[in-house]
Amino acid sequence: MKSNILPAIRLTLVCLLFFSGIYTFLIWGFAQLAPNQGKGEIITQNGKTYYANIGQSFTEDRYFYSRPSAVDYNAAGSGGSNKGPTNPDYLATVQARIDTFLVHNPEVAKSEIPSELVTASGSGLDPNISVHAAKVQSKRIAKIRNINETTVNQLIEQQTEKPLLGLFGTEKINVLKLNLSLDNLK
Amino acid sequence: MNTEILGVILMYGLVVLLAIPLGRYIGKVFNYENTLLDRIFNPLDKLFFKLGGIDPTLEMNWKQHLMALLSINLVWFIISMLVLTNMAWLPLNPDSNPSMSPDLAFNTSVSFVTNTNLQHYSGESGLSYLGQLILMLWQFISAGTGIAICAVVFIAMKERTTQTLGNYYSLFVRSCTRILFPIAVVVALVLAFNGVPMTMEGKDTMITVQNDTVQVSRGPVAAFVAIKQLGTNGGGFYGPNSTHPFENSNYLTNMAETMSIFLIPIAMVFAMGFVLRRRKLAWTIFGVMTIGFLLLCIPSIVSEMNGNHAIAEMGISQPMGSMEGKEVRFGSAASAYWAVNTTCTSNGSVNAMHDSMTPLTGMFTLLGMMINSFYGGVGVGFLNFYIFIILAVFISGLMVGRTPEFLGKKIEAKEMKIAMIIALLHPLLILAGTALSSYLYAGNPTLYASWLNNPGYHGFSEMLYEFSSSSANNGSGFEGLGDNTPFWNISCGLVMLLARYLPIIGPVAIAGILASKKYIPESAGTLKTDTATFGLMVFGVISLVAALAFFPALTLGPIAEYFSLFK
Numbered sequence: 124m125k126s127n128i129l130p131a132i133r134l135t136l137v138c139l140l141f142f143s144g145i146y147t148f149l150i151w152g153f154a155q156l157a158p159n160q161g162k163g164e165i166i167t168q169n170g171k172t173y174y175a176n177i178g179q180s181f182t183e184d185r186y187f188y189s190r191p192s193a194v195d196y197n198a199a200g201s202g203g204s205n206k207g208p209t210n211p212d213y214l215a216t217v218q219a220r221i222d223t224f225l226v227h228n229p230e231v232a233k234s235e236i237p238s239e240l241v242t243a244s245g246s247g248l249d250p251n252i253s254v255h256a257a258k259v260q261s262k263r264i265a266k267i268r269n270i271n272e273t274t275v276n277q278l279i280e281q282q283t284e285k286p287l288l289g290l291f292g293t294e295k296i297n298v299l300k301l302n303l304s305l306d307n308l309k
Numbered sequence: 310m311n312t313e314i315l316g317v318i319l320m321y322g323l324v325v326l327l328a329i330p331l332g333r334y335i336g337k338v339f340n341y342e343n344t345l346l347d348r349i350f351n352p353l354d355k356l357f358f359k360l361g362g363i364d365p366t367l368e369m370n371w372k373q374h375l376m377a378l379l380s381i382n383l384v385w386f387i388i389s390m391l392v393l394t395n396m397a398w399l400p401l402n403p404d405s406n407p408s409m410s411p412d413l414a415f416n417t418s419v420s421f422v423t424n425t426n427l428q429h430y431s432g433e434s435g436l437s438y439l440g441q442l443i444l445m446l447w448q449f450i451s452a453g454t455g456i457a458i459c460a461v462v463f464i465a466m467k468e469r470t471t472q473t474l475g476n477y478y479s480l481f482v483r484s485c486t487r488i489l490f491p492i493a494v495v496v497a498l499v500l501a502f503n504g505v506p507m508t509m510e511g512k513d514t515m516i517t518v519q520n521d522t523v524q525v526s527r528g529p530v531a532a533f534v535a536i537k538q539l540g541t542n543g544g545g546f547y548g549p550n551s552t553h554p555f556e557n558s559n560y561l562t563n564m565a566e567t568m569s570i571f572l573i574p575i576a577m578v579f580a581m582g583f584v585l586r587r588r589k590l591a592w593t594i595f596g597v598m599t600i601g602f603l604l605l606c607i608p609s610i611v612s613e614m615n616g617n618h619a620i621a622e623m624g625i626s627q628p629m630g631s632m633e634g635k636e637v638r639f640g641s642a643a644s645a646y647w648a649v650n651t652t653c654t655s656n657g658s659v660n661a662m663h664d665s666m667t668p669l670t671g672m673f674t675l676l677g678m679m680i681n682s683f684y685g686g687v688g689v690g691f692l693n694f695y696i697f698i699i700l701a702v703f704i705s706g707l708m709v710g711r712t713p714e715f716l717g718k719k720i721e722a723k724e725m726k727i728a729m730i731i732a733l734l735h736p737l738l739i740l741a742g743t744a745l746s747s748y749l750y751a752g753n754p755t756l757y758a759s760w761l762n763n764p765g766y767h768g769f770s771e772m773l774y775e776f777s778s779s780s781a782n783n784g785s786g787f788e789g790l791g792d793n794t795p796f797w798n799i800s801c802g803l804v805m806l807l808a809r810y811l812p813i814i815g816p817v818a819i820a821g822i823l824a825s826k827k828y829i830p831e832s833a834g835t836l837k838t839d840t841a842t843f844g845l846m847v848f849g850v851i852s853l854v855a856a857l858a859f860f861p862a863l864t865l866g867p868i869a870e871y872f873s874l875f876k
Contacts, residue, residue, distance in 0.1 A: 127380035134361035134478065135384050135450075138485065141357075142449040142536075143442040146490065150497045150532040154507035161507035163527060163555060171516060174525055176504050176554040179517040186518070190637070199433055199512055199524035202549050203634040203662040205789030207767035208617045209870055213633075218623060236625040238616065242633040245552030245662045251637035255628055291316035292560035293629070293640035302518055 168303050174198075178250040179299055184227055185267050186305065187252070187260050189298045190239055191220060194247035203245040217241050230262045251295040254283050270308065278304055313642035316560065317610065320646065324568045325575060331492075332579025332591075338487050339460045339480070339584050350487050357482045365479035370472050371821025374461050375814055377477040378454060382422055382810075385447060389418035392443045402437035403511025404526070409435070416798035421447035423809035424455060424686060426537070426544030426657055426784035427801060429793040433526040433547055438509060444544060445533050449493075452540025452573075453485035455688030458813055459577060460484070462692060463584040465820035466716055470828050474821065488573070489540060497535035499565045504558035507531040530555055538569035541686040543657030543784040551647075551660040552636055563639050563647075563660060570650045570658070574684040577691050585716070590839040594694065597844045601683040601851065606649040609670040613645035617667055618874045634662030645670055652677030655686030657784030664762070664771065664787040668874065671770055671787075672867035678781035679859045680851055681735065686782060689809075692816040694847075697854075699728040699819060701847040702838065711836050718823040731815035735780055736858035738804045742776035743769075743862060745800070760797075762789025766873065770866035779804040 154161030164175040173179070180196040181189045189196075193204035206213035220241040225233060237256045257279045265272040282301045286292045337344050358365050369377065392399065393414040397407050409417060413429055420427040421444050430436065436444070457480040464474045501507045506527045513525045530546045534556055537544055551557035551566055578598065582591025613635075616627030630641030639647075644661035651658055652674040663674055677683065682693035699715065703725055706713030713720040747769065750757045761768035771787040778785055779801040786792070792801070837843060 127377050128384065130361055130363050130478065131377075131381035131384045134357070134363060134482075135381065135388065137357050137360045138450050139443075139446055142485070142490075143446045146449075146493070147442060147445070147529055147532050149494065150501060150535075151507055151509070151529065153498055154501040154531060157502045157507070158504070161501055161531070162510060162513075163506045163508075163525070164504045164558075171518075173517070174513075174515060176558045177515070177523075177525055178554065179519070179523070180521060181519065183519060196517075196521075196523065198515075199526045200431065201433065201526075201547055201553055202431070203552065203665065203788070205662055205664040205762050205787070206633065207664060207763035207770075207789070207870070208631065208633070208667050209619055209765070209767060209873055210763045213763075214619055214623075217620060221623060221625060233624045234626055237629065238620055238625055238627040239629055239632040239635075239637055241625065242620070244632075244636050245634045245660070245665075246547075246549045246554060246636065248554055249636050249638075250554055253629055253637055286312040287316070287560045287564075291312055291319055291564075292643065293313060293637060295637050299518065306518075 166299070166303065168307070173299055175297065175299065176250050178248045181298060181302060184263060186302045187257055187264065187298055188240065190249045190252060191241065191243045192247040193243040196248060198248055201246045201248050203247060204243045228260065228263045231259055235259050250297050250299060252298055254279065254294055254296055257296050257301065264305065268305070274308070313614070313640045314610075316564070317642050317646045320564055320567050324571045327568070328572055328575035329579055331572065331576040333583050335488055335576055335580035336583025338483050339463060339580065346487060346491065353486055354482055357486070358478070361478070363478045365476050367476050368473035369475065369477055371461070371465070371474060371817050374458070374474060374477045375817055378458060378813070379810065382454065385422045385450070386418050389422060389443060389447065390414055393417055393440060396437040396440045399437065399439050401439040401442070401509070404437070406434055406437050412795045412798040413793060416802045419802040419805050420784065421544060422451055423782055423805045424451040424540065424542060424655065424689070425779065425782040425805045425809070426542045427779055427786065427805065428544055428784065429798055431548030432545060438528060441528065441533060441546060445536060448536045448540050448542040448544065449485055449489055452489055452536070452542060452687050453481050455686060456484035456488060456573070456577070457481040457688070458817060459688030459691050462695060462816055462820040463581050465824035466585055468717055468828055470826065471824050474824065489536065492572070493535045493539055496539060496565055496569050497531045500534055500562050501531035503562045505531040505534060505562060506555055527555070534566065535569070537658060538566045538656070539573060541570070541574065541654045541656040543651060545658060549662070550658050552662065557660055559638055563643060566658070566660070567643070567647050567650060570647070570654055570656045571684060573687045574654045574690050577688060581691065587839065593839045593841070593844045597848050598683045598694070601680065601848065602649070602653055605653065605673040605677055605683070606646060609645040609649050609673045610642050612667045612669045613641040631667050634665030636661065648674050649677055651785055652783060653683040653685070654690060655681060655782045655784070657778065659785050662788060663774070663785055664789045668867045668871035672863055675770070675774060675777055675863065675867065676855065676859070678777040678783050679735070679739065680855045681781040682851065689782070689813065693812060695816045695820070696728050696731050696812070697847055697851050698838070699724060700732060701843065701850045702836065704850060705836055705843065705846050709836065711834060714829065714835055715823070715838060717828045717830060718826045719829065720823070724819045724822060727815050727819050731812050732854055734811055735808065736854075738780040738808055739773070739776045740858070740862060742779070742800060742804055743773045746772045746776070746796070749796070759791040760794075762791070766866055766870040770870065773862055773866050775801060776804060780808040782809050
């Protein structure tokens with residue numbers, strides 16, 4: 124073992140220099156050419172800057188709700204609920220979310236509520252909802268903002284992000300972008 | 310067809326298509342044949358050896374290989390402990406994160422050096438950027454360790470009688486620089502140009518549309534995530550791993566990351582075929598692994614897409630399937646697919662919370678780790694499979710009354726003993742660990758109340774999962790488990806150590822002993838190991854070991870939970 128230790132230490136230091144140092148620097152260098160110099164994609168509107176991919180808490184009725192979050196959209200301490208599928212406390216929480224949703228959206232039938240609107244995401248920062256989850260909220264938005272429901276639905280269609288190449292993955296909506304376009308209407 | 314399913318099929322098809330040429334390339338690297346990248350890597354490797362003070366031409370026997378591996382791993386562990394317990398005052402700490410407690414640093418160091426990446430901390434608040442970069446180093450070189458030692462076994466399996474099996478340091482450096490590094494650069498660039506941050510700046514403050522103030526953690530994420538996925542490491546930059554939009558920002562990055570999990574493990578099988586010039590054997594092994602993988606994967610995807618029965622009973626709709634702990638941009642099919650990928654290999658990264666998955670998916674992820682050889686971790690997955698091959702050769706030899714032989718070498722009592730011990734070690738560590746923690750919890754549920762995030766059967770599954778994950782060197786978790794306590798840090802740390810090094814020592818010893826035996830050319834009396842019949846035999850041995858050892862524990866956890874859904 125003794126004869127191995129010295130080369131082991133020296134080789135480790137070389138690896139440290141190369142993989143922690145040079146590799147990181149190389150990727151960092153290329154990332155300077157990426158959107159926003161690799162500091163995360165941003166959107167600016169009305170003088171405010173937002174991270175496009177980091178979901179935000181939307182709980183006011185005049186905005187499309189984002190998904191529930193186990194960490195209250197804390198982007199410095201993200202996480203999921205880690206509740207098991209049969210946990211009674213968890214099921215009670217979901218039931219409460221359904222009830223709250225129905226109070227705020229009296230036009231919607233219970234069977235129309237998609238589960239992602241009442242379940243927490245894995246990161247607690249999910250920026251997306253499904254198209255269905257947006258449409259189920261359009262009556263409320265139209266009423267509270269005093270605009271035509273078809274206008275709201277048109278916005279939803281404009282903001283729909285198709286699956287990759289139209290073929291792979293889910294169809295979704297970025298809640299932040301949808302709500303910003305809603306604020307832009309007027 | 311459903312676009313979510315199409316996405317999964319595309320990911321699997323592409324990864325197999327890429328793994329075949331990559332396997333040939335890896336084989337060339339092991340054989341020291343010329344490749345296109347030699348121009349860059351020949352001088353680079355020379356520099357590594359010169360600065361490291363290593364003679365890469367020195368031939369080693371199997372014992373010398375193991376000594377070299379163990380001593381360099383010891384050095385990594387010590388450096389890791391030093392850095393993690395002193396991060397607070399060391400440089401590159403823009404968010405002023407604290408140092409780790411000794412038991413957490415022990416767990417984390419063992420975890421990353423053994424290629425497990427079990428994380429009892431959360432990256433945003435538990436590590437400085439220096440800590441992250443040191444862990445990223447282990448992600449490269451612990452994966453390189455596995456690939457290199459697998460190469461040693463390939464060399465030992467060649468048709469000849471020999472004591473010497475190449476130079477460990479040379480194979481190790483070649484694995485890191487020629488295999489892991491170039492692919493990591495490609496993946497990191499794909500991520501960096503699709504919204505994954507790559508910056509040394511600390512947290513940013515953002516005022517949301519509803520005027521909340523939110524701190525946003527950033528960091529050198531793209532570089533880290535690429536090697537995390539490729540080296541079957543799995544330790545996330547952020548707490549919730551690749552569910553985090555900064556670690557995995559869209560479906561394209563999700564595809565790149567998912568494919569990175571399987572790429573090298575599958576390529577290693579084809580590399581074996583190339584090194585030994587036994588393509589048919591490689592395809593037989595690939596076939597067995599694929600059937601096993603699909604048997605775990607398909608029901609998981611179906612189960613997640615069907616949703617949670619308890620939620621369906623509340624009268625709402627689940628068009629996207631079971632969405633607790635999942636992200637809309639991936640959907641439930643790609644999440645279940647990732648879950649089985651990451652547990653079959655010893656990766657352990659997640660793009661959805663396994664704790665919240667439906668009971669049957671929970672069971673299949675557990676089974677993936679319990680079997681731990683359907684593709685398996687980089688290098689070590691093949692070593693696990695090698696043990697099952699030795700067992701199957703012996704059992705089939707007994708059944709047909711032929712001398713058990715594998716690739717022209719007689720398998721005798723000593724090799725069988727080693728193989729049996731290694732095959733039984735994994736169930737022993739998992740079941741004994743789970744039994745101990747269950748005993749403690751049942752004895753004093755108030756004292757240990759913070760352990761479990763869920764009651765009943767699911768709580769038991771959380772403990773079973775933690776030990777399975779440690780013993781499989783996987784690193785994923787039913788993360789509801791309150792695991793940053795001395796008990797979990799130390800017990801999981803010890804399990805990871807034993808489950809990493811013994812299953813490396815065992816197969817290398819067997820291969821080394823076999824290599825030194827007389828080579829017997831194939832004859833009419835030889836049991837053919839590259840046939841479908843033998844493949845079926847290996848599959849039977851794997852199922853027997855897994856089913857007999859783990860079925861009772863699975864019954865108490867996920868199976869009981871599944872039936873409790875329909876009371």
